[in-house]
Amino acid sequence: MPDTFVIVFFVVALMALLTYVIPAGQFETKETTYTQGGEEQTKTVLVPDSFSYVKGEDGEPATQGVSLFEEGGGAGFLNYIFEGLVTGDKWGSAVGVVAFILIIGGAFGIIMKTRAIEDSILKMIDRTKGKEVLIIPIMFLLFSLGGAVFGMGEEAIAFAMILVPVVIALGYDAITAVMITYVATQIGFATSWMNPFGVAIAQGIAGVPVLSGAPFRIGMWAFFTLVGIVYTWIYASKIRKDPKRSLSYDSDAYFREDFKQTDIKANFGIGHILILLTIVAGVIWIVWGVVERAYYIPEIATQFFTIGLVAGIIGVIFKLNNMTVNGISDGFKQGARDILPAALIVGMAKGVIIMLGGDNPAEPSVLNTMLNAAGGLVSDVPVAVSAWIMYVFQAVFNFFIVSGSGQAALTMPLMSPLADMAGVTRQVAVLAFQLGDGFTNMIVPTSGALMGTLGAARIEWSKWFKFQIKFQLLLFILASIVIITAVLIGFK
Structure with missing residues (x-):
């Protein structure tokens, strides 16, 4: 191909x-x-x-x-x-989305530089052996709900950065991670009864009472979400039995390398916990902003940058992975560098419309x-x-x-x-x-x-x-x- x-x-x-x-x-x-x-x-x-x-x-x-x-x-x-790259404005495609991708890539580059995510994943795997399969239905349901309630979409990029290594560490693949994050949001988006960026606007323009027909759509959302969960679960189970069946097996090696020869118990402490709490608090802040304040690309990008910056400072204070002040800068640059191809393709795809x-x-x-x-x-x-x-x-x-x-x-x-x-x-x-x-x-x-x-x-x-x-x-x-x-x- x-x-x-x-x-x-x-x-x-x-x-x-x-x-x-x-x-x-x-x-x-x-x-x-x-x-x-x-x-x-x-x-x-x-x-x-x-x-x-x-x-x-x-x-x-x-x-x-x-x-x-x-x-x-x-x-x-x-x-x-x-x-294509300069089309639009900071509120949307393409230039806004490109900037959004680069900033959250840099923010998560800082987080990954501390190794807090990898070490926390290994700790979680050690504590939840035998229950790993629950991550698929739980995450799929939550992301689908996010798509249905507040039109979650671009935010899935950042969450994929967290969950891809988690899912691979559990024996699945990156495709499974995309299914339970981005795909789940779009199932919610497509079947929503209240999404302000989709059904609400369409109903308003069509002259239909806004948010009407909710019972039918709620049933539709539940049905398609269940279909997505079952489909993903069946696929993921096959991959876990034989990881080499995955189309992303070769590219997943990038993430698998992070989990080799790592001492789970020795690499998890207060600093890791504080970074995880920072991420959780940041996600709550983002959801609140989207729902209550109608935050969109500019605000959400800044929120993720703040999360990365705070995580970097914590990493320096607790010397996580020998983190230094310059390490914060290096992590940001590396994260943005890794995600650059995705940012470029957004602008190139916009060329189709141009x-x-x-x-x-x-x-x-x-x-x-x-x-x-x-x-x-x-x-x-x-x-x-x-x-x-x-x-x-x-x-x-x-x-x-x-x-x-x-x-x-x-x-x-x-x-x-x-x-x-x-x-x-x-x-x-x-x-x-x-x-x-x-x-x-x-x-x-x-x-x-x-x-x-x-x-x-x-x-x-x-x-x-x-x-x-x-x-x-x-x-x-x-x-x-x-x-x-x-x-x-x-x-x-």
């Missing part, structure tokens, strides 16, 4: 070629308001039936082929890496043309089929717009009136959005959170794809059944 960077390069090249075949189009936009958490929120959305092609001199729809190279900050094919003209519905782009064409597929077919097509469309479109709120703003204003015409309730249209958006977040290489988590776990995206595609097929079948069932019971 080719390297992840190679795969993304050829995807970008394919998108660039499409700009010579598919004409660019644009929508009119408007501001829409909705109530969320008792407060009025505003979102810029496209106006249905306002799509128009960019016309050439002959009055016909015109293509706007991407050039090979652009000057003055333009977006030519060869500019895709730089332009080649298609960006994700602004008011600006001419091939992406808008594709969105408009897909919107016309749901008419003149049975109601259940229309709803299923909406789900498939959202799943495919998520490759281009991974942000849940961004995809909702682009697609729900178009899908909502189409649902009315097709006889599909708007509640089902929202359901199709959240399932299509959330589940494919686990596999698309354009997801910064996924690529960051895989980077923390040292797993190549190509290997992850090979493992994940079977799980995606299972989720696709089950989600299709849920969508059709929702139509048949008149979910609204």
Whole structure:
């Protein structure tokens, strides 16, 4: 399998070629308001039936082929890496996510420099022999709940840095760790009844009472979370019996080396306990900030940096692993260095969207043309089929717009009136959005959170794809059944 960077390069090249075949189009936009958490929120959305092609001199729809190279900050094919990396702002993809990944990588580099994590893991293994298997259902449930309640996603990158070595030390592999962290959050995200970044925004834009339909969604969340736990448990059990069956066996060697020839009893003391307490207190601070203060990428990155800094100071005071003040700096640099490929791939993946003209519905782009064409597929077919097509469309479109709120703003204003015409309730249209958006977040290489988590776990995206595609097929079948069932019971 080719390297992840190679795969993304050829995807970008394919998108660039499409700009010579598919004409660019644009929508009119408007501001829409909705109530969320008792407060009025505003979102810029496209106006249905306002799509128009960019016309050439002959009055016909015109293509706007991407050039090979652009000057003055333009977006030519060869500019895709730089332009991708600087896209957006500190609140989101790509530049915000890149900075987020590098900072938390550096923060955990400091923690790893103290060896507090490794020594604590070894102590835990020594104390919990025979009960290690419980980590899978407990962690999966907690992370799924985090995705459902407050839209946990990018945060999984940091938690993977903690849990990957834990899971490998217990005899499993890095893939198992990604399943119980990032994948679990996306199952929660996709089936949530209250996620403020997904279902709440989609319902507000669609004109559906925000947070309505909760009983159905809570049951759906419980079902899919159980499916994820069982699937992960079965897979992890096979790997524990024969670790060499793992697709990540070779890359896991990086973590396995940390647990060789280490004296468990001699390397665990007050300093280790204080660092663990620092991490726990930091996680509580982060959860509180996200839930109560709506903290996002800038605040969370700073919180993780604070955790790393405090851990480093504790390491110096207690001389953990011969830690020094300069060791704090070295640990930060090493941690950022290790996670750099994941940060780069986030920017490269954003180049896919840049080649298609960006994700602004008011600006001419091939992406808008594709969105408009897909919107016309749901008419003149049975109601259940229309709803299923909406789900498939959202799943495919998520490759281009991974942000849940961004995809909702682009697609729900178009899908909502189409649902009315097709006889599909708007509640089902929202359901199709959240399932299509959330589940494919686990596999698309354009997801910064996924690529960051895989980077923390040292797993190549190509290997992850090979493992994940079977799980995606299972989720696709089950989600299709849920969508059709929702139509048949008149979910609204």
